[in-house]
Amino acid sequence: AQSVTQLGSHVSVSEGALVLLRCNYSSSVPPYLFWYVQYPNQGLQLLLKYTSAATLVKGINGFEAEFKKSETSFHLTKPSAHMSDAAEYFCAVSDRTGGFKTIFGAGTRLFVKA
Amino acid sequence: DADVTQTPRNRITKTGKRIMLECSQTKGHDRMYWYRQDPGLGLRLIYYSFDVKDINKGEISDGYSVSRQAQAKFSLSLESAIPNQTALYFCATSDFGNEQFFGPGTRLTVL
Numbered sequence: 001a002q003s004v005t006q007l008g009s010h011v012s013v014s015e016g017a018l019v020l021l022r023c024n025y026s027s028s029v030p031p032y033l034f035w036y037v038q039y040p041n042q043g044l045q046l047l048l049k050y051t052s053a054a055t056l057v058k059g060i061n062g063f064e065a066e067f068k069k070s071e072t073s074f075h076l077t078k079p080s081a082h083m084s085d086a087a088e089y090f091c092a093v094s095d096r097t098g099g100f101k102t103i104f105g106a107g108t109r110l111f112v113k114a
Numbered sequence: 115d116a117d118v119t120q121t122p123r124n125r126i127t128k129t130g131k132r133i134m135l136e137c138s139q140t141k142g143h144d145r146m147y148w149y150r151q152d153p154g155l156g157l158r159l160i161y162y163s164f165d166v167k168d169i170n171k172g173e174i175s176d177g178y179s180v181s182r183q184a185q186a187k188f189s190l191s192l193e194s195a196i197p198n199q200t201a202l203y204f205c206a207t208s209d210f211g212n213e214q215f216f217g218p219g220t221r222l223t224v225l
Contacts, residue, residue, distance in 0.1 A: 043216035
């Protein structure tokens with residue numbers, strides 16, 4: 001069965017610092033992988049997705065993620081944090097064994113300090 | 115207009131009451147989902163539907179039921195609400211294997 005583990009329920013960075021949010025997945029077949037962002041009092045919106053094309057995926061707002069099959073990881077990065085990046089971030093996986101339904105991680109809340 | 119709408123946006127009810135949450139989408143997607151969000155637990159899948167005649171239980175379906183009235187409509191019912199069903203509920207839609215589009219959520223409080 002698919003699963004997703006996000007390391008760290010809370011991450012705090014200073015404005016301008018590197019953002020690194022960690023995600024490891026479990027899937028017995030090639031997965032689709034996603035990062036979603038949730039701003040306060042809103043639903044989730046897609047940041048980026050990996051669907052077996054390029055392993056380095058670029059998303060909106062300067063975020064990117066790299067698919068590493070050997071490490072079963074899909075970590076999210078941004079070179080320079082902005083105050084507006086403060087939100088909750090969810091990693092998610094889907095694959096054909098689950099009929100492509102999506103399983104979400106527990107989420108990581110990102111705090112950005114001025 | 116929003117692609118995925120949910121009604122109501124907020125609801126306070128009492129233990130034992132029947133509650134229905136409604137979801138409509140204009141994306142034209144076949145797949146629809148209901149999730150609940152609790153702090154520290156992320157999103158957990160309650161039910162999902164891959165087309166009008168297909169309904170499947172998710173990881174936490176006990177105490178919930180659903181109805182897929184049309185391709186565009188998917189409702190979630192709590193037959194007899196209990197306090198631990200207090201949560202934020204999201205509806206979502208997707209194409210096959212692709213990104214999900216979420217509604218704005220319904221905040222449900224069961225007293």
